[in-house]
Amino acid sequence: MFGLEGKKAIVTGGRRGLGRGMAYGLHKAGAEVVLIDISNEVEKTKQEFTASQAKVHALTGDLSNREDRHRLFQDAVKLLGGELDILVNAAGINDKGPSVEYPIESWNRTFEINVTAVFEFCKFAGGMMAKQGSGKIINICSLTSFIGHINGTAYSASKGAVAQMTKSLSNEWARYGVQVNAIAPGCMETEMTKSLSNEKERFSELTSRIPAGRWGTPEDLEGIVVFLSSQASNYITGTIIPVDGGYLAR
Numbered sequence: 621m622f623g624l625e626g627k628k629a630i631v632t633g634g635r636r637g638l639g640r641g642m643a644y645g646l647h648k649a650g651a652e653v654v655l656i657d658i659s660n661e662v663e664k665t666k667q668e669f670t671a672s673q674a675k676v677h678a679l680t681g682d683l684s685n686r687e688d689r690h691r692l693f694q695d696a697v698k699l700l701g702g703e704l705d706i707l708v709n710a711a712g713i714n715d716k717g718p719s720v721e722y723p724i725e726s727w728n729r730t731f732e733i734n735v736t737a738v739f740e741f742c743k744f745a746g747g748m749m750a751k752q753g754s755g756k757i758i759n760i761c762s763l764t765s766f767i768g769h770i771n772g773t774a775y776s777a778s779k780g781a782v783a784q785m786t787k788s789l790s791n792e793w794a795r796y797g798v799q800v801n802a803i804a805p806g807c808m809e810t811e812m813t814k815s816l817s818n819e820k821e822r823f824s825e826l827t828s829r830i831p832a833g834r835w836g837t838p839e840d841l842e843g844i845v846v847f848l849s850s851q852a853s854n855y856i857t858g859t860i861i862p863v864d865g866g867y868l869a870r
């Protein structure tokens with residue numbers, strides 16, 4: 621029920637962090653994966669995927685660029701032999717700053733990567749999946765899809781948009797056998813949050829609010845992404861599942 625042998629997947633932001641962790645989970649479950657990232661280091665990540673016989677590919681490009689997005693999606697599907705079963709939209713940026721001084725360029729870039737690229741990939745994948753009558757799309761939300769951020773208005777607004785996009789697309793494509801869900805990771809140890817460990821007060825405030833008593837890791841997302849990619853979740857769509865050690869329940 622949870623096996624993904626023979627399934628074909630695209631994971632954006634697959635070079636490191638949560639995207640890498642989720643892609644690795646899919647790889648272990650037997651899916652063929654295309655890792656997409658802006659950094660060439662994605663090639664190195666690809667070499668590290670040796671947990672199963674399933675093929676792994678890597679593509680480099682900038683998801684904030686419209687032409688790159690079209691090329692990346694087409695090339696990924698080509699590498700997968702014209703088929704696609706799973707799309708995980710994990711690439712994202714968190715460009716923080718006080719709202720009064722926040723540059724509009726940063727706002728636009730945040731939305732281009734965190735929202736518009738996610739929509740375009742959903743759109744490309746959803747069209748293919750609706751035709752074939754099956755498919756799994758998994759977007760990455762955040763605690764800030766539910767609660768506000770401090771000095772992170774662009775990021776939280778973008779993640780709120782991803783939550784609403786996920787629900788709307790699920791309504792549109794459920795009848796075609798395509799499930800669209802999102803994972804909302806809590807406080808996770810990645811490069812994106814590394815600088816927070818230097819903000820001692822904020823770091824301990826956040827940590828003390830996590831009932832599990834620890835920050836999450838990319839490995840903590842392996843189970844949920846496999847579940848949402850597998851037959852086991854065929855009647856689940858339009859949900860946003862927090863993986864947060866209980867943060868939102870407190």
Ligand SMILES: NC(=O)c1ccc[n+]([C@@H]2O[C@H](COP(=O)([O-])OP(=O)(O)OC[C@H]3O[C@@H](n4cnc5c(N)ncnc54)[C@H](O)[C@@H]3O)[C@@H](O)[C@H]2O)c1
Nearest residue numbers: 633635636637638657658682683684711712762808810812
């Ligand atoms: N770390 C957390 O606590 C946390 C919590 C909730 C949600 N998230 C979300 O999870 C996702 C992954 O975050 P992470 O913590 O692993 O961050 P990360 O910075 O470690 O990884 C993000 C990846 O996306 C890639 N990327 C960024 N911009 C890109 C672009 N324009 N084109 C292509 N690739 C690009 C980066 O190169 C990187 O490999 C993001 O959507 C983030 O918003 C993270």
